[in-house]
Amino acid sequence: MKICVYCASSDKVADKYFEVAEILGRQMAREKHVLVYGGGSMGLMGRIADVMIANGGHVRGVMPRFMDQVEWSHKNISEMVLVEDMHERKKLLVEGVDAVVALPGGCGTLEELSEVITLKRLGKFTKPIIILNLDGFYDPLQMLLDRMVEERFMRPEHQRMYTFVERAEDIIPAIKSAPVWDADAIAFAAV
Template identity: 40%
Template sequence: MSKVRSVCVYCGSSGQVSAEYKKAAHDLGTLIGQAGLRLVYGGGRVGLMGITADATLAAGGEVVGIIPDHIQSREVDHGGLTELHVVDSMHTRKRMMVERSDAFVILPGGLGTLDEAFEIITWRQLQLHDKPVVIANICGYWNPLRDLLTHIRATGFGRGEIESYYTFVDTVDAIMPALRRAPDSVRQTQVQQL
């Protein structure tokens, strides 16, 4: 895990969710900060996004937020980050998040999180990156996604190696060990032209 210096976390911006999801966001942020890693995320101060950022900062970690100007006012950017980048589009945001991250963690979230999850897994399939992707299946939230990915492979729309592009874990405590198990070559690969 020594070569993972920054972790991108995709998660929901909603605060109207169960306490278990909020606790997972807090616990993950704490672990990232305690490990001396940098959090890269969407730049908001609301929902799971804000909880993860605040917990990382409180645990002594650095936080890089990247938020498009057209949603800056809706998600309300976080004013206390190590770095905050206001960018011109979602495409720029996603590219910068990938470029600044050595690994990806997907917490529960809505359509935006699902979009980011599919994109980062697809980019892995297309060999645009070879970085670890960990899906945190907190309280079984991502069970339908797991079933869908299995169905995609079983029906021939995904190759047999589709399951090597991501790792499912059921608890926050399993995230860091999953990142540690990722091969060194995965962590050293540079992002291809996106």
């Protein structure tokens, strides 16, 4: 599988976040999955890429040229795709992937996750979306999404668009058992 992983570039986060990036990277490499990510060399981005490389995994980075020019890009990955802007980056990150995973992260991770959920809601992206809710990190997001359903901004069926898991070890099994979201899902894309 080709798995897009959204994650942070900050090196200042707690060790537990680096640990989940390592666990996921090792599991993906062991199972011969391809990592598609933002191309960074620092933070969780750098850690998951480093672990994939150390374990013989294939890593594809997608990064805007302005970020590469300030040397944010990982120099040792299998493949780096340079793009003109963040919009093109987000499009290429999900193009042809079999799943999207969101690790804990900042506003960039949240923005990418929000966009891919919207694309799934509109039937433009139909693959599994897995959100790692380590130690309740994404509890507020889960509450907000539930509230959107309660207030009828979304329908109950829309809760099948994503799966929250609490442990890194549960990510790959969650991808494999995610509810189907196919052409039939588009029939209820409108509220």
